[in-house]
Amino acid sequence: MNEDTHVFYRNPFTTYPVIARGEGAYLFDTKGKRYLDACGGAVVSALGHNVPEVVEALKAQLDSVEFAHTSQFTNPPQEQLAELLAELSPGGLNHAYFVSGGSEAVESAIKMARAYWVQMGRPEKWMVIGREQSYHGNTLGALAAGGNRWRRALYEPMLYQRPRVSPCYCYRCPFDKDPAHCALECADDLERAILEVGPEKVSAFIAEPIVGATAGALVPHENYFRRIREICDRYDVLLIADEVMTGLGRCGTWFAIKQFGVVPDMICMAKGLAAGYVPIGATLVHNHIVDTFHNRRNVFQHGHTYMGHPLAAAAGVAVIKYMQQHKLVERSKKMGEELITRLREALHDHPHVGDIRGRGLFCGIEFVLDRATKHPFEPELAFHRILGETAFANGLIIYPMGGTLDGRRGDHVLIAPPFIITKAQIGRLVELLVKSIDATVA
Numbered sequence: 001m002n003e004d005t006h007v008f009y010r011n012p013f014t015t016y017p018v019i020a021r022g023e024g025a026y027l028f029d030t031k032g033k034r035y036l037d038a039c040g041g042a043v044v045s046a047l048g049h050n051v052p053e054v055v056e057a058l059k060a061q062l063d064s065v066e067f068a069h070t071s072q073f074t075n076p077p078q079e080q081l082a083e084l085l086a087e088l089s090p091g092g093l094n095h096a097y098f099v100s101g102g103s104e105a106v107e108s109a110i111k112m113a114r115a116y117w118v119q120m121g122r123p124e125k126w127m128v129i130g131r132e133q134s135y136h137g138n139t140l141g142a143l144a145a146g147g148n149r150w151r152r153a154l155y156e157p158m159l160y161q162r163p164r165v166s167p168c169y170c171y172r173c174p175f176d177k178d179p180a181h182c183a184l185e186c187a188d189d190l191e192r193a194i195l196e197v198g199p200e201k202v203s204a205f206i207a208e209p210i211v212g213a214t215a216g217a218l219v220p221h222e223n224y225f226r227r228i229r230e231i232c233d234r235y236d237v238l239l240i241a242d243e244v245m246t247g248l249g250r251c252g253t254w255f256a257i258k259q260f261g262v263v264p265d266m267i268c269m270a271k272g273l274a275a276g277y278v279p280i281g282a283t284l285v286h287n288h289i290v291d292t293f294h295n296r297r298n299v300f301q302h303g304h305t306y307m308g309h310p311l312a313a314a315a316g317v318a319v320i321k322y323m324q325q326h327k328l329v330e331r332s333k334k335m336g337e338e339l340i341t342r343l344r345e346a347l348h349d350h351p352h353v354g355d356i357r358g359r360g361l362f363c364g365i366e367f368v369l370d371r372a373t374k375h376p377f378e379p380e381l382a383f384h385r386i387l388g389e390t391a392f393a394n395g396l397i398i399y400p401m402g403g404t405l406d407g408r409r410g411d412h413v414l415i416a417p418p419f420i421i422t423k424a425q426i427g428r429l430v431e432l433l434v435k436s437i438d439a440t441v442a
């Protein structure tokens with residue numbers, strides 16, 4: 001299949017099995033092999049595969065209309081989805097700008113921040129600052145805000161050179177502090193960066209509430225975001241929460257940022273929003289920003305052909321309703337506790353497991369060569385990659401990532417199964433994972 005076709009594959013050096021069907025927490029390839037989908041590809045499949053209610057909602061929408069451009073029409077599902085999101089999100093984020101994925105949501109937020117400051121008579125405020133060990137998307141604006149060095153490398157110099165800002169990485173505190181007694185030096189690092197650039201040039205700060213792909217479910221200090229909000233307010237900098245991975249129940253609450261006691265100015269979402277049934281993204285925008293765009297001369301000049309697509313919005317509505325009906329956000333919290341307990345029981349004394357962390361069904365495991373010194377594996381070993389491949393061969397899909405520390409060193413995996421996962425399936429997941437780790441280490 002891979003030899004003589006014209007698909008430009010993600011990785012041309014790999015032969016991919018062919019997907020045949022999905023059911024619940026499982027995927028099946030055309031050879032009949034079954035995979036326990038423990039990360040929905042890249043933290044997408046929140047409901048599991050082939051949920052009849054979502055499939056029916058898509059069919060019903062197709063029966064009425066498949067597409068009408070948003071420059072000419074609105075459509076019922078996008079109105080309904082915006083209402084649902086406004087109800088569920090932290091207060092005041094009442095406007096949903098619909099796009100087709102996470103990068104578009106972030107790109108829209110970056111441009112919206114800039115447009116906002118133009119309306120406010122401060123056009124020199126344009127730079128969006130992000131942190132090291134972060135990822136906000138592959139488009140050039142989002143890439144420049146993020147700190148994933150591996151993805152940035154080929155495209156340097158970036159659209160703009162933002163200052164380096166430390167992540168809140170308690171397992172390896174960049175300031176060598178004990179998190180129980182620290183003074184949140186990592187949060188204050190944002191203030192240093194804003195002052196370095198000049199507050200008059202900074203439009204926004206973007207951060208994932210719990211860092212996903214680049215750091216393996218890094219949960220911040222409980223007061224981190226409160227300090228960040230204070231700093232943003234002090235220097236007139238908007239706060240953008242990138243909830244592309246963490247949003248829609250993944251971390252045990254509808255929005256992860258709610259767990260840290262602040263209301264951001266914008267929230268970017270995608271992935272779990274339509275749970276993989278169709279591509280969708282959204283930027284939730286606070287009233288105080290939208291209010292500045294209500295002058296006919298000052299509309300927000302941006303747009304994508306497929307924004308507000310009726311099918312995408314219909315899937316989003318069906319996903320949220322299904323989650324509400326089956327109390328899946330509560331389930332994500334409960335099963336997440338079960339998962340982390342089982343992982344800790346199975347791996348707490350494993351010589352190469354440095355840290356197990358996360359919230360809800362969003363768990364990360366960081367691997368080390370030496371537990372005592374936290375020394376990482378040599379990058380040439382590609383520990384995370386071999387572990388991911390071994391798990392895949394064993395019928396378990398996880399999300400492996402490397403370069404956690406400095407773009408080269410550091411290995412972790414994300415485990416983020418669908419919320420419908422059962423206790424028995426969690427048991428099987430842990431069993432397959434331990435087997436795969438042991439085979440990788442051997």
Ligand code: PMP
Pocket residue numbers: 042101102103104106135136137138208212213242243244245270271
């Ligand atoms: N932000 C975060 C936090 C992400 O994890 C991702 C994707 N992994 C993106 C943005 C970009 O989303 P997409 O791949 O849908 O463009």
